[in-house]
Amino acid sequence: MMTHRYLGVVILAVFATPGANADIKVECAKDSILITWRISAELVPHAARLFLGTCMPSGLTVLPTGEGNAVFNYKLADCKFKRLMKGKSLHFQNELTYRPQARSKPAAFVHPIECVYKRPDGWIPPFLNPGSGISVGRGSLVFHMALLNDELTSIAKTNIVPLGSFMPIWAAVEQKSHQPLLLLMEECVATTSPELQPSSQVHPIITNKGCLLDSRKGNSKFLPRYQSSAITLFLQAFQLGFGQEVYIHCKLVAWDPDIFDESKKTCHYKKESER
Template sequence: MRRPRQQQAALLSRYYFLCNVAKLPRPPPSTPDIYVDCLKDSVNITWRIQPELVPSAHRLFLGNCMGSKLTRLPTGEGEVYFHHKLGDCKFRRLVKGKHLIYQNDLTFRPQAKPKPAAFTFPIRCLYKRPEEWVPPFLVPGTGVTEGRGSLLFHMALLDQALSGFAETNVVPLGSLIPIWAAVEQRSHQPLLLLMEDCVAAPTPELQPGSQVHPIVGNQGCLFASKWGNSSFLRSYHSSELILHLQAFKFASSDKVYLHCKLTAWDPENLNEHKKACHYANGGWELVDDPSRSSLCDCCDSSCVSRPKRAAHQKSQGLVRTSVLGPLIIDDSGTKAPTFLSNAPSVERRLY
């Protein structure tokens, strides 16, 4: 019998789940919504969520890993599946007597780190310690020292499950392409990764008069979300951002290159000049805090920049232009937006 949601949350917060490869007894039927199966070197987790939580399923995490799959049930509920290696997702390994213990947390994070999780459920997998296992401090090793310098920015194509890098750069026309952008935190205070400007072009370099199509502009407004199904998705850390871009192609080429300006910013200082906005539910929405979506009101007009401050930020290494591609667009049997070669070209420069 299902318990009221309030009782479920109270029970989940008290229940500390333990399982191992020796097949300990399964949790009692009264334990709601979460089932954990610890395998030899990985873990399978099924988390059943209420209908109102399904649209926010991408904010459920195991450690810092997103769910591997979401299934919508006929009842309107959803089941989020996690399948990850114990060496991933920031599992913590402890040694206690003759056992190795792997610990982690399932969390619901309406907002990215450093904001706290709204709900936490602990996961614990127990294994018999191998006889040949040696504590790490008894194994000779080497260390690496890194100096403080310019921040490192990254862009990459992810697989559809958002669990790793894509194995191919061929994408079907009209499909959603998950594009990951990040800035390495290192010793810096928490950083917010923003995509201020991004254009698509059929060439890896932009020249005066190059044919391009705007994807992001107006200092963080995802234009592609208004004419298609594209959207921003904030990852576990505020220093990572995922762009779900609906695949299109130029009539002159099946190759698409993305030229994007990435910015590292203070998470506590969002404003109309530093933001991540996409078009959803009939209006512009601030990805990191929908309650402050008024910062996106300028997306349909002009979000005035501040040249002097922008120049100062660039000198500090907080702004980088990244190019991702080529993405090979496969249009066999698919209909989706295509930008004709005789369409007016747009000249854009990324500063």
């Protein structure tokens, strides 16, 4: 079985204050976090100005010394944690802050918080759910293609890419109740027109059923997969035309992995320095 489709596509300033005490204990559970922040007696009356992301303390205990323990016990889905995928790990990141002034003013104290977990098999970042990017269906399959931001955490907010920098181009096919599928970028070209035409100026990117030509001289490459039905091309920006928009056209192939052969591949040329 095969089906295919052509698709186009902080620096934190930390201000320590006499009342801010960085005696912080962090416990990461399966899907929640427990933080105990020991604060000075001077800060206890102002505990409502302590935050974990957008969350205030879930509890406050005043000790006999006059010091206090501000407790934050929340799910990782709360408080606006940032969820990042790095290799085989999932990182949940946030900040503890002391904000004596309104939120529009800088925090007087900032402390980074992070919980790291092994990435579950088959986990897909939420932003890659159906509805992101460009979708086209053929039969019962739906394909997606989109430009990601530099951190690979969401769809890019701009399509302006400086020459020489990298464009993470993500593509996927929805499996749903379908048999397991392997997604391949069989062909990709760059043009100065939104539609492929005989008169279009064309720059080949992927040819020979999956070989990345731009990896020969540049640093373009395919990133490791997180599942077979998705792929990310890390493409180094190049110049095509002068002052014109550039469009990436790709032929995506959804293939049965059980009948995989040499004609179905994803490859880039390895540099000497990578060996």
